Amino acid sequence: MHIPDGFVNAPVSVAGAVVAVGGLAVCSGRLGSSIRDRDIPLAGLAAAFFLVLEAPIFPIGVGTGGHLLGGTLAVALLGPWLGPVVISVVLVVQALFAGDGGVTALGVNAVNLALLPALIGYPLILGLRKLLPRTKAAVVAGCAVSAVIAVIAASVLYSLEYAVGGAAGVPAATVAISTIGTYSIIALFEGLVTGLVVAALLRLRPDLVRVGRHLTAKAQT
Amino acid sequence: MSGAAHNPGADLLIPADTPLHRAAPQCKVAATALCVLFVACTPKQVFWPYLGYAAVLALAAAIAQVPATTLLRRLVVEIPFVFFVVLLPLLATGPTVELLGVHLSVDGLESAASIVLKASFGLLATGVLAATTPLAEIITGLERLRVPRVFTAVASFMVRYVEVLNTELARLRTARACRGGDPRWLWQARDTAACVGALFVRAFERGERVYLAMASRGYNGALPTVLTGSAAGARAWTVALAVPLVYGALALTGWVTR
Numbered sequence: 375m376h377i378p379d380g381f382v383n384a385p386v387s388v389a390g391a392v393v394a395v396g397g398l399a400v401c402s403g404r405l406g407s408s409i410r411d412r413d414i415p416l417a418g419l420a421a422a423f424f425l426v427l428e429a430p431i432f433p434i435g436v437g438t439g440g441h442l443l444g445g446t447l448a449v450a451l452l453g454p455w456l457g458p459v460v461i462s463v464v465l466v467v468q469a470l471f472a473g474d475g476g477v478t479a480l481g482v483n484a485v486n487l488a489l490l491p492a493l494i495g496y497p498l499i500l501g502l503r504k505l506l507p508r509t510k511a512a513v514v515a516g517c518a519v520s521a522v523i524a525v526i527a528a529s530v531l532y533s534l535e536y537a538v539g540g541a542a543g544v545p546a547a548t549v550a551i552s553t554i555g556t557y558s559i560i561a562l563f564e565g566l567v568t569g570l571v572v573a574a575l576l577r578l579r580p581d582l583v584r585v586g587r588h589l590t591a592k593a594q595t
Numbered sequence: 596m597s598g599a600a601h602n603p604g605a606d607l608l609i610p611a612d613t614p615l616h617r618a619a620p621q622c623k624v625a626a627t628a629l630c631v632l633f634v635a636c637t638p639k640q641v642f643w644p645y646l647g648y649a650a651v652l653a654l655a656a657a658i659a660q661v662p663a664t665t666l667l668r669r670l671v672v673e674i675p676f677v678f679f680v681v682l683l684p685l686l687a688t689g690p691t692v693e694l695l696g697v698h699l700s701v702d703g704l705e706s707a708a709s710i711v712l713k714a715s716f717g718l719l720a721t722g723v724l725a726a727t728t729p730l731a732e733i734i735t736g737l738e739r740l741r742v743p744r745v746f747t748a749v750a751s752f753m754v755r756y757v758e759v760l761n762t763e764l765a766r767l768r769t770a771r772a773c774r775g776g777d778p779r780w781l782w783q784a785r786d787t788a789a790c791v792g793a794l795f796v797r798a799f800e801r802g803e804r805v806y807l808a809m810a811s812r813g814y815n816g817a818l819p820t821v822l823t824g825s826a827a828g829a830r831a832w833t834v835a836l837a838v839p840l841v842y843g844a845l846a847l848t849g850w851v852t853r
Binding site: 378379381396402405414415416417418419420422423425426427456459460462463464467469470471476477515567570571573574575578579582 | 627628631632635636645680703709710713714717718721725743745746748749750751752753754755756759760761764776790792793794795796798799800802803806807
């Protein structure tokens with residue numbers, strides 16, 4: 375999913391960079407006073423977590439390894455402003471120090487993987503929270519479903535970007551089919567992992583799950 | 596191993612006293628980022644600029660006394676990613692060449708070669724940076740380059756926690772192997788995912804202790820001023836930016852002569 379250099383052309387890369395910088399500026403601007411005492415260490419841990427899980431520890435059959443993208447998990451734990459910041463820090467480190475994803479494609483990657491979960495995943499989690507009963511299981515299910523949808527949305531968005539400015543010589547339809555196909559499977563893993571992490575945290579440390587705070591709010595007051 | 600959380604990235608650092616080790620971190624960080632960016636901008640049909648890039652990088656590595664083998668070993672992390680790139684010549688369309696009876700797209704071959712070269716260069720360049728600059732200084736350099744505080748704070752916790760997570764993951768894997776667990780296939784995913792959940796909670800609890808220890812010693816989101824160093828002079832910036840200038844010129848010539 376991390377687009378390498380030269381996979382999309384210059385106009386798309388520049389447009390991606392502009393959108394990403396603008397979006398992240400809004401995020402870090404809105405953070406301000408809403409940030410909690412332990413949000414930064416938690417954000418650092420989440421970032422390290424996504425970096426470590428980059429090692430394909432859950433292989434899909436043969437050949438392809440899926441890895442956690444983490445965008446929805448990040449917004450579920452940290453909120454829509456800090457989540458994208460975390461994922462974009464991971465993307466920059468991966469591009470510069472691990473050769474994963476291109477430097478010129480950083481903007482596009484940040485839009486797909488950092489901003490999109492905040493724009494799609496977070497509202498979905500909140501929407502599902504309203505619809506479903508106020509239980510831990512419902513929050514877990516909401517996060518998992520939102521993660522699946524956000525990953526599929528990211529693969530669709532990537533296919534659109536490639537259709538607009540693809541530069542690798544592979545036909546856009548081939549890219550769209552293989553990307554959306556592969557990422558539908560990865561999305562299920564993403565949903566499963568997101569759900570299990572949220573479930574584990576709600577059980578052991580409910581204070582760390584931002585979207586689950588309505589569950590504990592009553593007990594505190 | 597237990598000390599690793601206090602000194603992240605130490606395995607990449609090669610201590611020595613060279614002009615590159617002494618240079619201000621913000622200059623090194625900016626120069627490296629610009630070099631990688633310029634290399635990434637090289638058009639995909641031209642390959643000669645890479646000789647120039649490699650020569651300048653080799654010179655920098657020689658000045659910094661970084662052994663070539665250490666640097667080249669970094670390329671190992673690329674291997675999974677190369678497998679993906681290998682498919683490009685088979686999937687791409689357009690004119691083809693025949694190699695060992697297989698039709699390979701020229702366009703796809705060029706894309707694949709250029710992607711691998713650019714990624715490798717990025718790894719080697721950041722390898723020189725990491726070998727000459729402790730991670731704390733890299734983050735200081737980013738702070739001096741006016742990167743917003745929230746990004747550098749998250750990044751510094753991230754490098755600290757990577758080590759915590761890796762050791763915790765190793766413990767989980769050992770424990771799982773002892774119980775005969777060896778998840779490998781799709782239908783065993785639940786086991787892996789359960790491990791991931793446990794890993795997150797355990798690592799956070801360890802990481803929280805690291806954070807509380809730091810907070811009790813006066814950590815307030817920024818690195819102490821002792822570490823942040825001073826502003827780099829005009830001369831330091833000129834020397835540092837001369838390197839990316841060469842890279843920019845090479846990439847530009849690549850576009851002109853394409």
